[in-house]
Amino acid sequence: MLIKLAWKNIWRNKKRSIIIILAAFFGIWGGVLTNGIFVGMWETTIEAAISRELSHIQIHHVKFRDERLITQFISEINTIEKILQSNPYIQNYSVRSILEGIALSPSSVNGVKIFAIDPNKEKLITSIHQKVIEGVYFSNKGYEILIGQKLAQKLKLKLNSKVVLSFQGMDNNLISTAFRVIGIFKTESKIFDETNVFIKHNDLQSILGTNIPIHEIAIRVSSTDLIDTTTKILKSELNNLSVQSWKELAPELSLTSGFLYLELNIFMGIILFALLFGISNTMMMSVFERIREFGVLIAIGMKKIKLFLLIIIESLILLFSGGLTGTLSGFLTIELLSRKGIDLSIFEEGMAAYGMSAILYPTLPFNMYISLFIMMLVTSIIASISPAIKAIRLKPAEAIRTYL
Amino acid sequence: MPLIEIISLNKIYDKTKVPVHALKDINLTIEKGEFVAIVGPSGSGKTTLLNMIGGLDSPTNGKVLINGINISKIKSDELIDFRLKNIGFVFQSFNLIPVLTAKENVEFIMLLQGVTKSEREKRTIELLNAVGLGDKIDSRPYELSGGQQQRVAVARAIASHPSFVLADEPTANLDSTSAEGLLDIMKELNQKLGMTFIFATHDNKVIRRVRRVITLEDGKIKSDVFQN
Ligand SMILES: Nc1ncnc2c1ncn2[C@@H]1O[C@H](COP(=O)(O)OP(=O)(O)OP(=O)(O)O)[C@@H](O)[C@H]1O
Ligand SMILES: [Mg+2]
Numbered sequence: 001m002l003i004k005l006a007w008k009n010i011w012r013n014k015k016r017s018i019i020i021i022l023a024a025f026f027g028i029w030g031g032v033l034t035n036g037i038f039v040g041m042w043e044t045t046i047e048a049a050i051s052r053e054l055s056h057i058q059i060h061h062v063k064f065r066d067e068r069l070i071t072q073f074i075s076e077i078n079t080i081e082k083i084l085q086s087n088p089y090i091q092n093y094s095v096r097s098i099l100e101g102i103a104l105s106p107s108s109v110n111g112v113k114i115f116a117i118d119p120n121k122e123k124l125i126t127s128i129h130q131k132v133i134e135g136v137y138f139s140n141k142g143y144e145i146l147i148g149q150k151l152a153q154k155l156k157l158k159l160n161s162k163v164v165l166s167f168q169g170m171d172n173n174l175i176s177t178a179f180r181v182i183g184i185f186k187t188e189s190k191i192f193d194e195t196n197v198f199i200k201h202n203d204l205q206s207i208l209g210t211n212i213p214i215h216e217i218a219i220r221v222s223s224t225d226l227i228d229t230t231t232k233i234l235k236s237e238l239n240n241l242s243v244q245s246w247k248e249l250a251p252e253l254s255l256t257s258g259f260l261y262l263e264l265n266i267f268m269g270i271i272l273f274a275l276l277f278g279i280s281n282t283m284m285m286s287v288f289e290r291i292r293e294f295g296v297l298i299a300i301g302m303k304k305i306k307l308f309l310l311i312i313i314e315s316l317i318l319l320f321s322g323g324l325t326g327t328l329s330g331f332l333t334i335e336l337l338s339r340k341g342i343d344l345s346i347f348e349e350g351m352a353a354y355g356m357s358a359i360l361y362p363t364l365p366f367n368m369y370i371s372l373f374i375m376m377l378v379t380s381i382i383a384s385i386s387p388a389i390k391a392i393r394l395k396p397a398e399a400i401r402t403y404l
Numbered sequence: 405m406p407l408i409e410i411i412s413l414n415k416i417y418d419k420t421k422v423p424v425h426a427l428k429d430i431n432l433t434i435e436k437g438e439f440v441a442i443v444g445p446s447g448s449g450k451t452t453l454l455n456m457i458g459g460l461d462s463p464t465n466g467k468v469l470i471n472g473i474n475i476s477k478i479k480s481d482e483l484i485d486f487r488l489k490n491i492g493f494v495f496q497s498f499n500l501i502p503v504l505t506a507k508e509n510v511e512f513i514m515l516l517q518g519v520t521k522s523e524r525e526k527r528t529i530e531l532l533n534a535v536g537l538g539d540k541i542d543s544r545p546y547e548l549s550g551g552q553q554q555r556v557a558v559a560r561a562i563a564s565h566p567s568f569v570l571a572d573e574p575t576a577n578l579d580s581t582s583a584e585g586l587l588d589i590m591k592e593l594n595q596k597l598g599m600t601f602i603f604a605t606h607d608n609k610v611i612r613r614v615r616r617v618i619t620l621e622d623g624k625i626k627s628d629v630f631q632n
Binding site for chain 2: 001005008009011012292293296297298299300301302303304306395396397400401
């Protein structure tokens with residue numbers, strides 16, 4: 001009964017209510033969409049970093065992350081691989097040798113991180129193979145190297161050019177070997193493209209003449225929700241190694257996520273704060289216009305709690321009829337835009353500097369909708385609390401004497 | 405036990421600059437089934453007295469007993485409930501909730517009382533027919549004339565099966581035909597159902613139709629006469 005009455009009361013002053021409802025609709029729609037774009041931007045950045053280099057979980061020798069010596073490799077690699085293979089959450093993993101060295105061309109020299117990989121296994125972990133813009137992702141010939149576009153520019157290298165890699169061997173001697181550029185890749189990150197090169201396990205093995213040292217195991221689990229659990233399990237199983245999830249590997253990324261969601265909630269809060277004033281104003285006016293009517297209602301026997309609720313419900317309807325349709329429109333717009341993605345390639349140069357992808361897929365996690373819903377609830381209640389108190393404080397005898 | 409018993413009732417409005425002694429030592433008894441008018445010049449205290457009887461305002465001192473219950477002793481929230489169950493109200497104008505139809509306005513008070521849907525429907529239709537608005541049940545107040553609106557208000561006032569109805573200037577905004585029509589209806593409800601009506605008015609049409617006329621002057625009862 002109260003809901004029906006509240007609904008009808010909303011439409012007494014159509015113009016006034018429609019203005020508020022439209023303000024709520026556009027405010028919330030815009031807010032949801034903007035947030036979706038920000039989250040999408042951020043998630044693509046993270047996803048790009050994960051598929052470019054981080055993967056979900058990495059395992060190293062405990063000192064390797066700090067010192068990066070060729071001798072700090074993971075021992076008993078076979079036992080560890082068995083453990084990984086028996087873990088049901090782990091989808092794939094790739095073992096990598098990582099050597100700090102320099103790349104030399106006739107024209108220039110650049111410090112690089114050399115990844116020696118098994119091309120087929122690496123494919124299942126990172127997306128380098130999809131980022132090759134010239135040449136191919138390895139063939140079956142020897143001494144092939146995959147380099148980034150930025151490095152190619154810097155060293156003036158083309159496909160099939162020769163480049164010499166120099167690095168320290170296991171016994172501290174300097175090793176230099178010539179490789180042929182088989183492919184040039186371009187990721188979202190220019191820094192990555194300048195400082196990382198890929199060669200094959202087999203070639204490294206021939207160069208070193210021994211079993212290759214494995215410095216890094218990069219793991220992908222079957223679903224992102226399983227990252228934390230799997231990390232925990234591996235940490236306890238491999239307690240003499242360093243096991244880190246991407247959040248630990250790139251704390252700046254995961255920390256920023258937390259801040260991002262806080263900021264987005266504050267952003268919605270500001271929109272709702274603006275609406276709060278509009279709604280409380282409207283509710284106050286509408287209560288003032290109905291003083292006599294409320295007096296009559298109290299006189300004939302309407303309990304104050306019901307009157308109080310009536311006004312709260314009116315305010316809820318006012319905000320939620322615009323707010324929920326706005327949320328829904330925001331949701332649908334996000335869904336629609338995320339089908340194809342928003343092409344930002346015009347800004348690509350600028351974006352690449354931040355490691356951002358050129359195609360943006362807006363998205364907004366479900367809990368952001370929940371927090372929005374709660375904020376709307378709180379806003380409408382705050383907006384109506386003082387008008388509602390005003391209404392229930394009315395003295396029927398005096399209120400009925402009021403003619404407007 | 406009389407329906408309403410008023411014992412040395414005084415009301416002083418003291419929130420104003422000069423306190424107003426609006427009711428002075430009123431003693432009055434009204435029995436069940438009466439059809440009575442409180443009359444007197446403007447400012448004589450009619451509305452104030454009606455408000456005291458209806459529990460809309462509290463006396464400065466003295467008692468109002470309804471069915472033996474001292475209503476000024478009832479707490480504010482329970483008093484609302486007491487009014488809902490015992491008293492029907494008709495005011496001078498704008499009695500109705502403008503967004504509800506005639507039928508919904510009459511039903512509203514029964515909804516507050518928790519009357520079942522079928523009973524509500526039955527009473528509403530009966531009452532709207534009784535006040536001659538059987539064909540207007542779905543009209544909104546603004547689609548009704550002043551007289552029709554007042555009839556809906558009367559229907560609402562008795563829909564809750566109150567002990568009595570208080571009507572403050574119910575005919576003041578009506579033309580004489582509408583006023584007579586409204587009075588016919590109330591008179592009939594009084595005679596057929598024994599419903600008690602207490603009016604505050606200075607309308608001669610009302611005064612002519614009631615059986616008892618209580619005249620106030622300057623907050624005091626000047627005369628109290630029964631007429632045929
Ligand atoms: N809320 C109030 N505060 C102060 N004085 C009041 C208040 N209500 C009524 N009065 C005063 O009390 C006196 C009686 O007023 P009341 O409204 O009862 O008169 P009335 O007989 O109903 O008059 P009318 O015929 O004009 O309706 C008047 O002097 C009025 O000014
Ligand atoms: Mg009066």
